[in-house]
Amino acid sequence: MPRVRPSSNVEGVIEVNGLSKRYGDVVAVNDLSFTVPAGLVTGFLGPNGAGKSTTMRMILGLNRPTSGSALVDGRPFTGWRAGLRRVGALLDAGDVHPGRSARAHLSALARTNGLPHRRVHEVLEEVGLADVARRRVGGFSLGMRQRLGIAAALLGDPPVLLFDEPVNGLDPEGVRWVRGLFRRLAAEGRTVLVSSHLMSEMEHTADRLVVVGRGELLAEETVAEFSARGGRARVTVRTPQATRLVPLMTAAGATVTADDPAPDGPAAPPHATQALTVTGLPAPQVGELAFHHHIVLHELAAHHASLEEAFMDLTADHADYRADAQFGHQPPKRPKHPPAAARAEVDASGGQAELGTFERIRRQEAHAQAKAWAEAAR
Numbered sequence: 514m515p516r517v518r519p520s521s522n523v524e525g526v527i528e529v530n531g532l533s534k535r536y537g538d539v540v541a542v543n544d545l546s547f548t549v550p551a552g553l554v555t556g557f558l559g560p561n562g563a564g565k566s567t568t569m570r571m572i573l574g575l576n577r578p579t580s581g582s583a584l585v586d587g588r589p590f591t592g593w594r595a596g597l598r599r600v601g602a603l604l605d606a607g608d609v610h611p612g613r614s615a616r617a618h619l620s621a622l623a624r625t626n627g628l629p630h631r632r633v634h635e636v637l638e639e640v641g642l643a644d645v646a647r648r649r650v651g652g653f654s655l656g657m658r659q660r661l662g663i664a665a666a667l668l669g670d671p672p673v674l675l676f677d678e679p680v681n682g683l684d685p686e687g688v689r690w691v692r693g694l695f696r697r698l699a700a701e702g703r704t705v706l707v708s709s710h711l712m713s714e715m716e717h718t719a720d721r722l723v724v725v726g727r728g729e730l731l732a733e734e735t736v737a738e739f740s741a742r743g744g745r746a747r748v749t750v751r752t753p754q755a756t757r758l759v760p761l762m763t764a765a766g767a768t769v770t771a772d773d774p775a776p777d778g779p780a781a782p783p784h785a786t787q788a789l790t791v792t793g794l795p796a797p798q799v800g801e802l803a804f805h806h807h808i809v810l811h812e813l814a815a816h817h818a819s820l821e822e823a824f825m826d827l828t829a830d831h832a833d834y835r836a837d838a839q840f841g842h843q844p845p846k847r848p849k850h851p852p853a854a855a856r857a858e859v860d861a862s863g864g865q866a867e868l869g870t871f872e873r874i875r876r877q878e879a880h881a882q883a884k885a886w887a888e889a890a891r
Contacts, residue, residue, distance in 0.1 A: 525600070525671070526586060527572060528587075529572070529581070530581055531580065533545070535579045541564050542564040542567055545730055549704055551703065552699055552703070553699050554695050554699045556707055556708075556722045559725040564728035565677070566677055569604060569675055574590045574591035575604075585673055596669075597626040597668055598671055599669070600673045601671040602674070602676070602677075615650060616633060619665060620633050632670070633668070641660060642657065659681065662679070663679060663694070674703060674706070695718055712821035712824055716740075720735065726827075739820065740818055740820050746818050747816050748796045749772075749788065749789070752811060753785060753786050758806075762802060765794055766794060771787060771790075772788035773788050
């Protein structure tokens, strides 16, 4: 399969400065600032409703900010001519006419952006859709549509790429392919911004993270730095001499809990192994304590905080939609901004929600800005 060649004009950096967006009384994005550098994969994380998609749309000029700015190489995206040569984006894999073939869809984009027709074949090969290029998109699976959306993003060979939930619908092979593709694009010096709800994928794909909650910045740092926020690093110890080891570890500042009670009574084996969970003391120090005091260890394993644990800890108070442990119960939220009544107005009988101010304004704005974006892309 031929590879999409490295861009000849790699230089793009995304700068978001004091970006805010209101829909009526609802604050979707609030004074958000961050930078997406070239040469790295930046993961864009946040709970549902955190403002990720709205932010991406403002970067692309599809939504007009209430205040602040979103710049690509120092200017708004709409200020660039031939937009697909500057920025490639996948925001909605379903935003393709179902009656068109994959080839026809990409050919239309190539013509309107002054791109050579050979790029259509190159990107279809790159995403694995060359054999179905003449099939109508309406018959594509979600995973195939995602691949087509990625092909459209790559079409102009741009130095800047944005992907909103790109692995949705992909099978394991497709997820692995996307992971390698994003890392390769970044290695070529491109700017890659990827939003996702799959923490495991971000752990294996992203170099750095931008985390938002209720439209505000919560963290901007490397994956390793963010994972360390989890505060759940722990050590598992198994020893037949727990009664000797536990006081030593406690004296060294550790907190020790027994995973299973020590066997007791006349029937207990003389050297029964007990499992312990240790926090506040790293595994090497636990091992040194045991060694110096001639204590036998059957297991000594360090468990580091995962990206998912760190994410859940950081965003626990910034999620609009959370489920209680009890099935069907929605715990009360602690709204940071005005209530979300503007997003949907539900009739008193609990029936179907009608489009409220939030969705109505978003759609009107999207129609108005789509024309401007298309003109800028020429």
